[in-house]
Amino acid sequence: NAGVTQTPKFRILKIGQSMTLQCTQDMNHNYMYWYRQDPGMGLKLIYYSVGAGITDKGEVPNGYNVSRSTTEDFPLRLELAAPSQTSVYFCASSLQVGGLYNEQFFGPGTRLTVL
Amino acid sequence: ELKVEQNPLFLSMQEGKNYTIYCNYSTTSDRLYWYRQDPGKSLESLFVLLSNGAVKQEGRLMASLDTKARLSTLHITAAVHDLSATYFCAVSTQPFDRGSTLGRLYFGRGTQLTVWP
Known part of the structure; x- marks a missing residue:
């Protein structure tokens, strides 16, 4: 299994440009997440999904x-x-295991710079 | 909002020494996770602590959870250079909406550990 994969690894954007960060997991996990990590900080949740067709906002969705x-x-x-x-x-995924716990598996990350 | 505080944020220690990293959180939770992150890399799961009094050990690392004190510790025994990394604790909350039984994770800022000879 490749686990969680993300593309691209690095990207530089100009102000006002658009882009899509890709995330794929091959573990048949139903939960998926997007986080951002700023320097010296923990991860903050942007959006999450509990299954295909279902998404919701996290802490910093704007x-x-x-x-x-x-x-x-x-x-x-x-x-x-x-x-x-x-x-x-960072993209992450997890599998609902009888509702016991939420161990998340993370992708390698995308480093984005906006100039 | 649940707040997670780790201390220290920076830890420089000599090989062979012992030390403890602390993780305090602000609201009731009985699910706590420890992750390791190497520079420029992703997060790797170390421990999942599921109940009050839980203790888990892997090599030179031992994690424990006291839900009454809202405190988890990550103890390092006889540190070696390979343990140099940033360690994050994360706490889960009550379930997401939409009938989920899993909660989102709130992360601490991380403890950057450097082990020197």
Whole structure:
């Protein structure tokens, strides 16, 4: 299994440009998440999905959009890039195991710079 | 909003020494997670602590959970250079909406550990 994969690894955007960060998992996990990590900080939840067709906002959703048309894929869209969106973005997934706990598996991250 | 505080944020220690990282959280939770992150890499799950008094050990790392004190500790025994990394604790909340039984995770800021010879 490849686990959680993300593309691209690095990207530089100009202010106002748009892009989509791709995330795919092959573990048949039903839950998927997007986080951002700013320097010296913990991860903050942007959006999450509990299954195909179901998405919801996390802690810092402004400036982002998501969709979940399949179990495997959970792309994150930035419509009008701003310098405040410069960060490292992590996608994660987890499997509901009888509701006991939520151990999340993370992708390698996308380092985004907006200039 | 649930707040998670780790201390220290930076830890520099000599090989062979012992030390403890602390993770305090602000509201009731009985699910706590420890992750490791190497520079420029993703997060790797270390421990999942599911109940009060839970203790887990892997090699030189031991994690424990006291839900009454809202405190988890990550104890490092006889540190080696390979343990140099950033360690995050995360706490889960009550379930997401839409009938989910799992809660979102709130992360601390991380403890950057450097082990030197």
